[in-house]
Amino acid sequence: MTTPQSYFEHMYARSSDPWSFATRWYDARKHALTVASLPARRYQSAFEPGCSTGLLTARLAERCDHVLAVDAVPAAVASAATHLAAASNVSLRAGRMPADWPGDTFDLIVLSELGYYFDDGDLTTLLDRAVASLEPGGDLVAVHWRRPVDEHARSGDDVHDRIAALPGLARQARHEEADFLLEVYTRTPPEARSVAQREGLA
Template sequence: MTRPRTPEAYFDGMYRAARDPWRLAERWYERRKYDLTVAVLPMARYRRAFEPGCSVGELTVRLAERCDAVLACDRVESAVETARRRTAGLPNVSVRRMLVPEEWPDGSFDLVVLSELLYYLDDSALDQLLERAVESLEPAGTLVTVHWNHPVAEHLRTGTGVARRLDAQPGLALLADHREEDFVLQVHQRTGPDGRTPPGVAAREGLA
């Protein structure tokens, strides 16, 4: 039997106990992981990015440096308030309270970032979220996923399990697969209507 998605009460309790319950702004592990996440992006600049599950907005700030517009969201209101304060000086960032995949923003994106989110979803919700993410990606758009790779009681899968599920998702081509003991970071690109993978970074710049 499939385990249900991690309940909202778990997240409410975490944020009641601390404004930044996972110490995302403090830990070198988190700062390094966020820097790697942004560094692996294949495009120098993006038009519009979507970051569901943004928590307190630490990765959001870094994405704002590479994107004309960033829409970030979280299911917990206190996290949204903290992320709004963290990004208050960034006019290209908007932060909303939203529960994905049931709620999804209008329009299309050339970048979707799913960081430390997918292991909270049961199979049905995970399938729905990935379908909506791919559908909202523009042709050749970038999908980035990064997830903790150790078992956790509240997590329904590890980073390796997330990567295995992405392998079966139609409409995506794997561009980068960075794995460490602690996390799995992958970059996928939406394939064209003919199923072909768009040219890579070197090819776009005439190097290959």
């Protein structure tokens, strides 16, 4: 089953930063690696569902003309608004995935610590909408914790296996550690180009 909304509401009722994103080196490093993995120097329009406290969103905003960040918990959106007060190119809204997936298209979608909260049906819908929302040549970044968590509907590795099986995506990068898996895909066609190819070096 998909992780209940009440789980997240209880987490944010106890703390405005329930996973300690603001203080853990693990998360600061992972967020830096996530942004460093982006193949393009600049993106026009990015979407980050499950933005939580907005710390990764702030890093994405430095590389994007506009970022739409969404979270299901209003308290999380309020926390993100505090962290992103100076980021005029970020739009925040409350919404549950995959039901409230926006109708816009994006050249960057970031699924960070999100996919393992969904059952088979909801994850299929989420991933199908992500691919459909990606502009041709746009990039999809997925990063997920790999260790077992009782509240997760599936493992992070399973989420990435499901993404790898999707048509219309070409994997550009994979960073694997004991704790998390980070992968970058490009929407095809056109044929995916490496960073060096995009820079005219290959």
